Amino acid sequence: MSELPSEILNIVYKHSSNKDVLQCALTCKRWKESALIHYYNSLSIDASRVLQTKELLQLDLSERDRYFQNGTFTKKLVVHRDDRYHIPYDLRDTVVHYTKEEWILLLKYLPNIQVLDLFQSKNSLRYMDYILNCTESDKILHKTRAIIVTNSKSHMAGTKVPNDIYFALCYKYRATITTLEVEYNSKSFKSGPINGNMLTMLYHFNSLTHLTFNNSCDDQLTTFDIMDAFPHLVSLDYKSKYMIPEVIVENILGGDTNRKKLNSSFKELHLTIPTISMHYADYIKDYVAPHLDVLKLKICNMEIFDWVKRFGLYNAVGFLRSLSKVKTASIIWEPHEHDDRLINTSTKSENTVFFTLLNAMIRNKNMHFRAQYIYGRAHKSLRVTPEDHLYFDYNLKESDYNLPLTNQDFEQGYSLSLPAQFSIPNRSTSIIGPEVIHQFNVSLGDSHQNLPLEILRYALVNCPNLQTFCCQILGENNHTILLDVTPKKGNDIVKSIPNSINATKAHIKVIKTESIVPSKEMMCLIHQYLPAVERLICILDDLTYPFVELFEVDLTAFIYLKSVRLDVQLFNYDRQNTAFLEIQFSDKDWEYYHLWGNSTTLTVTKTTLEHMNERISIKEYGDVGKAVIQCRKQVKFELFSNRSRTTEIYNGKISKLDEEIIIKLRHISYSNSRVRLYYIRS
Structure with a gap:
């Protein structure tokens, strides 16, 4: 062990806790010398x-x-x-x-x-x-x-430091400072004995490689001026309340060849500006993007479709195509909250324009697409990663999806029409449509429980390459539908099968609903498009308590179904501390179970049809919840309350699961969707 190369030791230290590194230091003299350096x-x-x-x-x-x-x-x-x-x-x-x-x-x-x-x-x-x-x-x-x-x-916990004190301290050590954040809110600077013109003073930071520059006072400043000041710059994060002056950029592009060139070390550019002009877009496309590893743009006061109308769709497509060649690239349109649309376009044409822009960001045929629709202001974004993932965010206003009810021949007697923003783009204009989407995420605010079903219908009908789907409706009652690949166990850790670019809806094996009793219409829709489902999970949101006297689901058509995980509170268990489960097997005798308990226990015993009917009929004891599930004999049931105390029913036998398995099952049924939603919002 003492002969291990120092390179190997450094890797070991890097992946070890400080406590473990300290133990390494006690091993021998040679390890002590290298370990203490790391410690x-x-x-x-x-x-x-x-x-x-x-x-x-x-x-x-x-x-x-x-x-x-x-x-x-x-x-x-x-x-x-x-x-x-x-x-x-x-x-x-x-x-x-x-x-x-x-x-x-x-x-x-x-x-x-x-x-x-x-x-x-x-x-x-x-x-x-x-x-x-x-x-x-x-x-x-x-x-x-x-x-x-x-x-x-x-908004962190530390004491806030005035900008002048921070800059004065950095200026004191300007010879070695490589990373700096500048608040440029005045052209002149004075703090104690340190004073002068701010831009002139920046020339004295000879070692600067990473700069964050927030411009709020100079409407004639350009990124060219900043790049001139720092010949060794690697990363620039430039934020400005002013757009880059078009006349200045045009003059530079027309004659000043030296200012157009980037030094070979410059690899990362972040821009947050009100809009991007035609000439500056040409500069980024022709001179900047080909040399960068990271390029992130935020247009902070113009809506995407207004920008496209002014910029021209042809020019916008060419610009985004240049961004796709950068390893990590993104463009975000984030107008002010109360900005009104300057140019009105139809929902269908907006959808067509957006998918046309999305197509421009595709760098190869193996791209993995994630769509995120979420309630909020008119935020839109496109992002590509080095792993060939292409993410797009499409924020919706309430008026975009909260449409009047339309009469249709559904089980409930009515349904919502499809959300307008989920319309199909005009394929005579747009090369791609929703068929490219692999991961479909939606989070909206609405009180109508049928909205998740309509969004699910859209995804299943129009996204043949769908691999995961998550729809969360936040209203009076929270409703969630989740589709995912089959969880598997490996090294005692619950994992998910990695999504392959070639995977399709046929690889979706898990259905999870939250605070929803799957309707007949929903199960018919799922069976039509996902006939190979192996696992159904029905849970109750912590903050939602829907009253359901009868929980009834027909799963007979799912011939590959292996397990059903069920929160017994969904069928009124929590109100009366007692409920019944009736399993109607298509290929063997039916079974009846009596469930009772409180917030800390769940007891499940076999019962008879006579006892179940007798207890339900005695109204003076209160209404008793009941679940009726039709399925095939190979299905295993996992019953739980308050996300724990799991009881398993399989082949007529009742058994309790140990705490370790309960935690893993809880991870599958609960954390999977919650973590996914937190990831979406980030």
Whole structure:
């Protein structure tokens, strides 16, 4: 073991906890040397550590040096949760911050710090002031590349630091700073002895590679000006309340060849601007996109269809096609919340335009498509990843899908018409349509329980390559439908089969509903398009309590069905603490079960048809819920209440599942959809 190459050891340390790295350091002398470098590479100081180091800093010089002898290994210092609320109650009156002398002395013991992270420090302003007023600046932070603080726009726990103090501190160490965020809200800058023209001062950051620049004062500034100032820039995140001046860009593109060129190190560009003009779009398409690894654009005050109308569909398609060639690229249209549409177009033509733009982002035939429709303002986005995933977000207003009821010959006597935004694009114009979608996610606000069924119908009818589907309707009662591939167990961890680009609806084996009793119409629709379903899961949302006296589902047509997982509260179990389950087998005798209990127990016993009917008929004891499920004899039932206490019924036998299996089943039936929805919204 002692002969392992240092490269292997470093990989081991990188994937180990600090506790394990420390154990490695105790193995042998050679491991100790390499392990301690890794162990002390990042130093995290919270309130208790502040108290400890304050005591050590008061020791005699020789003893103090011994405790800080490994400080030269530290490259990153993080100070966080450093207030009295994060120490024992009996120490609440103790000072939980360094004095100026202690702070400067600590930094002297850490001469190789590259990152000073005060983002979540309650004393960040105090410590920055100590550094700014330090007379021994040449002895501390002389290798600092980044200083991280909580600015006025952040909502984290740290003390907010004024922009002038942050910039003044970074300017003090401008020779080594590589990462900087600039709030350009005034052309002149003054903070103590540091003053001058802001843009001129930026030229003095000779080592800068990563810049975030927020422009709120100069309507003539361009990204060309910023790029001129930093010849070694790798990443630029430029936000401006002004569009890039069209005349300036046109002049540069017409003659200044040097300003059009990018240095070879520049790889990442983020732009947040009101809109993108034709000439600047040409500059990005012809000179920027071919050289980048990451390109992200946010158009922050114009709706997508207004932008296309002004820009021209042909030009918009050409521009997005250039973005598709970048490893990671995205474009977002996010108008202000109360902006009105400038140009009115029909829903059908909007859908056609959007799929035409989506087609422009396709870089090869193996792209994996994820569609996300969600309630909100007119936000739209397209994004491609290095893994050849193409994601699009299409936010809907309530008026886009909350349409009047139409009479149709459905079981309930009525249904909603299809949501307008889910219409089929004009195929004479758009090369692609919803058939390209592999993952279909919807989250809307509506109180009508039939809306999930209509959205499911649209996905099953129009998306032959569908692999996963999740529809959540948030209203008076929350309703969810989830379709997914078959979960499988491996190494005691519940996993999902990875989606192949060639997978189709035939690979969907799991149906999950939440706070929904699957109707006959829904099951007929699912059987028509997903006949190979193996697992049905019906659960109740934590905040929803629909009254259902009879839970009835016919699963006889699903010849491959293996299991049904059922929340007994769906059929009134929680109200009376008792309910009945009637299983009508198509190929053997029927079975009857009595379910009773409370919030902590669930008891299931076999019963008879006579006993069940007798108990249900005695109305003075209250109404009793009942579930009737028709299926084939191979089906296994898993009954649970409050997402635990699972009982299994299989081949006429009743058995309790152990806690470990319950947790895994809970992960399948609950976390699967919840995690998916959190992922969608992120």
